[in-house]
Amino acid sequence: MLDSTSTAKCPVHAPADHPKVQPEKVGILLANLGTPDDYSYWPMRRYLSEFLSDKRVIDYPSWKWQPLLQLIILTKRPFSSGEAYKSIWNHDKGESPLMTITKDQTAKMAKVMSDRYGDQVMVDFCMRYGNPSTKSKVREMVKAGCQKILFVPLYPQYAGATSGTANDQFFRALMEETWQPAARTIPAYFDEPAYIDALARSVEEAYAKASSRPDILVVSYHGMPKRYLMQGDPYHCQCQKTTRLLKERLGWEDTQITTTFQSVFGPEEWLKPYTVDHVATLAKEGKKNIAVIAPAFSADCIETLEEINEEIKESFEEAGGEDFLYIPCLNDDDDHIAALAGVIEQNLKGWVD
Incomplete structure (x- = not known):
């Protein structure tokens, strides 16, 4: 039997053949989209x-x-x-940039959490698609003694196609566990002050290094079918609020910043304006120097490094644009890790000392 007064929850006077029970931990499982x-x-x-x-x-x-x-x-x-x-591709490590960056984020977060909570917590990451799978990482955490798991989808703005499906996969993984841990999943953090501050600092630093100040900042979010918005998905509204808060934090006018949506797939109408078309329109209107940032992505990936910095840049230049500045995602920047750590701490209340 288990001694309920022990914080470690280890067997007391257990029979010799009792299954080994690990000291109790709280798992913090970061989750991103995935990579081949x-x-x-x-x-x-x-x-x-x-x-x-x-x-x-x-x-x-x-x-x-x-x-x-x-x-x-x-x-x-x-x-x-x-x-x-x-x-x-990161040919040196034989993996995609998203994988490299997510590993770096996880290592930094593990250090932050260890410094604050010691061996009470365990930090790892999983991918919704591909490897490492959510199921495999939940299983590892349970075997390591995690009787509570905080699931952390790395999507600042909620969408059913990102945070929603990540949560689905997490709960499916829990269904397969004999000893099912208690579980929490973090809410969207699109308006968290520390996240907005981190975005603003990344813009300020990029502008300070630019040879000339961009005419406008294009805030490009991953798109989704407009139909999903009409069905009640809050993603569009949360994106708009992130842009507004970023503008206010920077102290800018409406003319200095604009919201667009990228990665359109299939024949139906998606959220507009489309980034690839809008940057061409800006060039034709005389805005020859633009910057682009993608706040919905917590790590640089195919949609930013290839789609934005190659395809969308090409659309801008073919329309007469001259200077195109891509501002990288927050990645494993210390301000980003601190912002995420703050969100995690809020959601660990009652679970750790």
């Missing part, structure tokens, strides 16, 4: 199949969507997506 294991055809196909088969991402009926996906889209798209990944 490699940019070659089959790893890309596996990754894209998992991602694009998620009903939270593409909600078309399976009988209609899966034949199109498996027989047409996934025969071609792994090649083009693979080339895009190859152009940004």
